[in-house]
Amino acid sequence: MTQAPLPAHALVAAELQSLEASLDASELHGSLCGYLSGGGAHERKGWFAAVMSDALLSPVEPDSALDQLYLASTGQLESPDFGFELLLPAEDRPVEERGDGLLAWCRGFLGGFGLASGANPPLSEESEEALADMARIAASDLTYEEPEADAEALEEVTEFIRVAALLLHSDCVLGPRHRRKLN
Template identity: 80%
Template sequence: MTDALLPAHARVAAELDALEAALEPSDLHGSLCGYLAGGGKHDRKGWFAAVMSDPLVSPPAPDSALDQLYEASTRQLESPDFAFELLLPGEDRPVGERADGLLAWCRGFLGGFGLAAGAEPPLSEEAEEALADLARIAASDLSYDDPDADEDALEEVAEFVRVAVMLLHSDCVLGPRHRRKLN
């Protein structure tokens, strides 16, 4: 059984570089999570091609960083313990780099979510608001003037994003699954 821990940001970056994929790890993780939260097909071998919108992309090697990214993300989204995490640059990186990673994560999420959920997903009012907020965050233009305040703001926004993703996943995946069980 694969652990539900995300691989290190640097490991995913190295693997993407080796594949010559012009994509940042946070952007890829956002795309994957958006795809899964929007109801995209759970397919360990085909997720990377689906998220990249390129059917010719080879599947990640078993036990690679990308394979671990998929396994951990699916487990975290399905976790009843709300263990879901965002793959962002490490806390040892400057706040600006981490904030840019969060914006890229949100942009990736929106693309993956739209790919899987379509133009009019069945969302609750709260989930519609959360999706609109994610779009506003993704379109943000940040400035970094006060490192301590910026650090606190980044933590708050990242926590909001994490909860918003779980809400969207609940509406698009868990809700319909529950309704099918009731019928």
């Protein structure tokens, strides 16, 4: 089964702007993925209000960029082929913009994860380290001096974050689900 692709960063950003949401597209995707990875409810209709911690927010419109974001994200996190992607500014954007997008994604993930998982999530030692590393990355102040080397480093850090998110999802969602099936 083919996974739905993420909508373009620019489409999500435009929809957030039209909703007057003071959130970056990457940060929203990070929040959604953190929420889902921390065990937050998979609820297509109410995910936006849950992730934004605002029960008064209306559900997103079906087939909108935000709806596509939810469908693609849930499918990718659950996929056995590890096809999970981060919603970041396009590759043709300056490395500074993409780096800022990655930091925003990490901040969003940490917030969403904490919201859903609570104070003591069931993390392996490897996941605890990955979460701490993600927090250090989110708090980083990036400098850009060599665009080519910076772009390469950004790709490596992005891959680390991608794998860390999958690991956290595995510990908090897939592991407990499999344990329930065994009982």
